[in-house]
Amino acid sequence: MLAEIITIGDEILIGQIIDSNSAFIGKELNKIGIDVHQISSVKDDKQHILDAIEEASNRVDVVLITGGLGPTKDDITKHTICEYFEDTLVENKDVLEHVEKLFAKYIATPISDVNKQQALVPSKSTVLMNLYGTAPGMWLEKENTVFISMPGVPYEMKGLMKDEVLPRLQKRFNRPYIIHKTILTYGMGESTVAEKIEDWENDLPSYIKLAYLPNLGRVRLRLSARGNDKKLLEDTIEKKVSALNLIIGDIIVGYEEDETIEMRIGQLLIKQGKTLSVAESCTGGKIAQSFTANAGASAYFNGGAVTYATQSKIDILGIDPEIIKKHTVTSIEVAEAMALAVKEKFKSDYAIATTGNAGPEKGDGDVEVGTVFIAIATPKGVFSEQYVFSNLRERTIGKAVNKSFELLLNTLL
């Protein structure tokens, strides 16, 4: 069984927004054994949309359409779908009630006529209630093909997929098994990992595929097994992962699809009853933000100081100006002093500190653009490393953040 994703919106083709919806939909469909055959992006143009729907309906069993359901004039998906099904729009009372409730709760202005139109749906459609916004999802069928229309706003689409679309698809279809196993590694480049596991990789059976997913110094390995014998797939995956563990077990952080190194750090800190604080200069708050983005961070994350200006390192952390004068603000010595100071100020067991120059120009220190010093304070002392990451600001910040996680993780394992 195949699915096709059609994303609608000029803003995708001219690149004003990134289509993150297709990735989410692809991932979720894959989990229930539905293959995404193609992803097509088309314009907010009636004929384009009609063509895309018609073509997709000839190729696949499920067509998932996102976008173009907003309340404004450039959103024409609903009217176009209505035309494709030779249908008319009717007001749905449940949707109208829901829209009115949303306005009462979150928006000061009274509900407008434009917003009331969100309650209009094709008469032949089954409404998929969108609890996260005003545009309802719609489920339609024609000649054994299922058509699902969802809003393009990512968190609304995600909610609809989980609440309505996936359960309904699961109920209706019965698919062969697909099992994915993701292995998150750290501290080693893609090609080095590839060389180390070459024999293991060559030895994979044909029904298991391996993919390398590198990102800012972290490499994820993804194994995908497909077949009808669920037990065989599970056993083989387990055996291969065990074998992999013997080869590169020292760089494997976790096996969960959405797991990150910072989540693993959080788990370890909670398990050990320890806490963390951070002092950030060039990373500018991104380390703190990475931890606090995860629910439950308050169990181990005491907080942090973003001491961006040199003076703030003195005022807030109490760094001795003489150390800065002697070694410059971007130095091993200042990084270590920052880590020790923030650990004490926030009364934490561990601390991370960063100072460096993310560019594009030379800063208060005198090191080359891309140079970052990372210090880790532990209950036993402090250590630090110097890196040269990149001449691109965003990448230097991203790599410094990931590298700081690796250093801390090493001390916790």
Next chain:
Amino acid sequence: MLAEIITIGDEILIGQIIDSNSAFIGKELNKIGIDVHQISSVKDDKQHILDAIEEASNRVDVVLITGGLGPTKDDITKHTICEYFEDTLVENKDVLEHVEKLFAKYIATPISDVNKQQALVPSKSTVLMNLYGTAPGMWLEKENTVFISMPGVPYEMKGLMKDEVLPRLQKRFNRPYIIHKTILTYGMGESTVAEKIEDWENDLPSYIKLAYLPNLGRVRLRLSARGNDKKLLEDTIEKKVSALNLIIGDIIVGYEEDETIEMRIGQLLIKQGKTLSVAESCTGGKIAQSFTANAGASAYFNGGAVTYATQSKIDILGIDPEIIKKHTVTSIEVAEAMALAVKEKFKSDYAIATTGNAGPEKGDGDVEVGTVFIAIATPKGVFSEQYVFSNLRERTIGKAVNKSFELLLNTLL
């Protein structure tokens, strides 16, 4: 003239990665008057790739292919392109030298045979030097269609587009004009904006299209004008923007495509010779990170305190425990005390403070999930607002960050 983007990689179709490359390519092509006709994502499968290239070559003048150029076994794009052009791979000395230099500078391990293969290119191709990684770009032609292959790693592809692909395409083709104008607004929802400017929108000439691009409480309006008379397009856009300014000028922040509210805040602070600091609880470092993500932030951003744990608000900022006891840690009073304290500690002119509960569970305070208090300290005093944003953690954090920018911007304008 039309272009088609083919993104290659199983990881896109099964949703392990988000295709951000197509958006970048679409945006850049659009600027030089090349329309993206379709975006197709295909698997790491030789026949799939061959089919996609063949189909695209029948439809468009330029086919841009990304992905599948890595050094590992699952990357088969180069071999497949070679087959399509009935060509053979030859070693390119410039590329080999470049790969060796990259390894010497950034990677401790010696260059491997796997990496040396990155220097192999089809003999008929023009090499597009990739200064940001080991996989070269390739330019090939067949029956008046241009084929461009680039690595899938976003920053490598972006560098190649800017350094090589766009200048070469501009040299070769001569296109009608497309002018985009983006208007960034703040503080008003999409549908309210749409109602306010309905007459203005209806009055747009047919060669100008309007799109609404909402994101976490900010709405961008994008005008796109297309035609052969450059002066007419420019004059009309200018006239329409002036007219728009009369209707919603009070919520317009800027007119640059990549401009953000935090960048506008930075410009205003620099112009006024003022500085900023932040005290973040529920936003966890994201406000600091948003400012420091932009080069030049050190001219106005003194730093911040991520006082995530309640105790850290007392220890680091010196908040009176009695205030916390009396009003709870998630309150107007604590938010204002945090803003005033961080302003003093970091010796800044302005300060932002946040405290609230992003969820998913009730925290140290006793407010409902999604409730956030934002305080702004100015040279004249302090003020604050209470919001209920969302029951989704990520959205509550994102909206709190954006709202804090709006509040600060209001005081600076």
